[in-house]
Amino acid sequence: MGEVDPAFIQELEHRPELYPIESEGIPVIDLSPIIHKTIEDPSAIEGLVKEIGSACKEWGFFQVINHGVPLSLRQKLEEVSRMFFAQSLEDKRKVSRNETSATGYYDTEHTKNVRDWKEVFDFVAKEPTFLPVNSDEHDEQVTQWTNPSPQYPPNFSVIIQEYIEEVEKLAYKLLELIALSLGLEAKRFEEFFIKDQTSFIRLNHYPSCPYPHLALGVGRHKDPGALTILAQDEVEGLEVKHKADQKWIRVKPTQDAYIINVGDIIQVWSNDVYESVEHRVMVNSEKERFSIPFFFFPAHDSEIKPLEELINEQNLAKYRPYKWGKFLIHRRDTNFQKLNVENLQIYHYKIA
Numbered sequence: 001m002g003e004v005d006p007a008f009i010q011e012l013e014h015r016p017e018l019y020p021i022e023s024e025g026i027p028v029i030d031l032s033p034i035i036h037k038t039i040e041d042p043s044a045i046e047g048l049v050k051e052i053g054s055a056c057k058e059w060g061f062f063q064v065i066n067h068g069v070p071l072s073l074r075q076k077l078e079e080v081s082r083m084f085f086a087q088s089l090e091d092k093r094k095v096s097r098n099e100t101s102a103t104g105y106y107d108t109e110h111t112k113n114v115r116d117w118k119e120v121f122d123f124v125a126k127e128p129t130f131l132p133v134n135s136d137e138h139d140e141q142v143t144q145w146t147n148p149s150p151q152y153p154p155n156f157s158v159i160i161q162e163y164i165e166e167v168e169k170l171a172y173k174l175l176e177l178i179a180l181s182l183g184l185e186a187k188r189f190e191e192f193f194i195k196d197q198t199s200f201i202r203l204n205h206y207p208s209c210p211y212p213h214l215a216l217g218v219g220r221h222k223d224p225g226a227l228t229i230l231a232q233d234e235v236e237g238l239e240v241k242h243k244a245d246q247k248w249i250r251v252k253p254t255q256d257a258y259i260i261n262v263g264d265i266i267q268v269w270s271n272d273v274y275e276s277v278e279h280r281v282m283v284n285s286e287k288e289r290f291s292i293p294f295f296f297f298p299a300h301d302s303e304i305k306p307l308e309e310l311i312n313e314q315n316l317a318k319y320r321p322y323k324w325g326k327f328l329i330h331r332r333d334t335n336f337q338k339l340n341v342e343n344l345q346i347y348h349y350k351i352a
C-alpha cells in the first residue's frame with residue numbers, strides 16, 4: 001500500500017477535512033441497569049429506553065459503557081489483531097478471501113467505487129453461515145461460509161470466537177432496548193437472529209497514510225445490517241454525519257466504550273423512525289489505527305420490511321420487502337470491484 005494509486009483518491013467533495021469537529025454531542029449511555037439482568041419490568045428501565053430512543057433518532061449513533069463485554073477479552077483480541085496484521089503480505093494472503101470463501105484477509109475493498117486505505121480480516125459468527133449462492137432472486141441455492149484457520153497468531157480463532165460470544169449478548173440486549181423504544185415487545189426482533197444469523201466480525205487495520213487529505217480508510221457509507229457494535233482503538237478517525245446540520249463529526253475514543261450504530265435494517269423495520277446514518281473513516285499520516293466492528297445481521301432468508309405494528313393507514317409502509325441474504329450478496333459482489341454504478345441501497349426499495 002506504499003505508493004499512491006489513483007484508485008484511493010476521493011472526489012474533491014468527499015475529501016476529509018484535516019481539522020474536523022470533535023463530538024461532544026454523541027450520547028454516551030450507561031447500560032448498567034440491564035447488564036447481567038433480564039428485562040422483566042420495562043418500567044424500571046424507562047429512562048434508559050428513552051435515552052436509547054433519542055440517541056437513535058437524533059444521531060443514529062451512540063456509545064455504551066458498562067456494557068458487560070469483559071475488557072480483558074477485548075484487549076486480547078486487539079493484541080492478536082495487531083500481531084496478525086504485522087505479518088508479511090505473503091503470510092496474510094495465506095488466509096485470503098477467495099471465490100468460495102468470503103471470510104479471511106483482503107485489502108482491496110472499495111466503498112462507493114473508491115478503494116479504502118485499509119486491510120481487513122473477516123470471520124463469521126456462526127459456522128457454517130448459510131447464504132444464497134448469488135443475488136438472483138429466482139435462484140434458491142444456498143451455500144455455506146466457514147472461517148479460515150490462521151496458524152498465526154496462536155489461538156487467533158479461539159480468541160475471536162470468545163469475543164463474539166460476549167459481543168453477541170450485548171447485541172441482543174441492545175435490540176431489546178431498541179424494540180422497547182419503538183413501543184414493541186422487547187423480544188420482537190429476536191426471531192430474525194436466533195436461527196442462522198449471518199453476523200460477522202471484522203478486524204480493520206488502517207495503515208498510516210502519506211495522503212490523509214486525499215484518501216479515506218473507509219469512504220462514506222451506511223451499514224446495511226441491523227446494528228453495528230464497534231471497538232475503536234485510541235487513534236481517532238471515525239466520523240459521523242450529524243443529522244441536524246449534515247456536518248461530519250469526529251467520534252472521540254472513550255476507553256472501553258463501544259460505538260453503536262443503527263443499520264439499514266432498523267431503518268426499514270422502523271419505517272424511517274430511526275435512520276441509518278452515513279459515516280466514514282479518516283486516515284492519519286503518522287499513526288496506524290485498528291478497529292473491530294461486529295455486524296449484527298439476521299438470517300439470510302429474513303424478509304425485511306416495515307413492521308406491521310408501526311404502519312397504518314395514516315403511516316403507510318415506506319419500503320417494499322426484500323430478502324436480506326440476496327441484498328447482502330449483491331453488496332458483497334459489488335464492493336470488490338470498481339463499477340460505474342452505485343451499489344444496492346435500501347432506497348432502491350423505497351415506495352415513492
Ligand SMILES: O=C(O)CCC(=O)C(=O)O
Pocket residue numbers: 202204218223230232237238279280281290291292293
Ligand atoms: O473503523 C471504524 O471506525 C468504522 C469502520 C466501519 O464503518 C465499517 O467497517 O463499516
Ligand SMILES: [Fe+2]
Pocket residue numbers: 221222223228279
Ligand atoms: Fe460502517
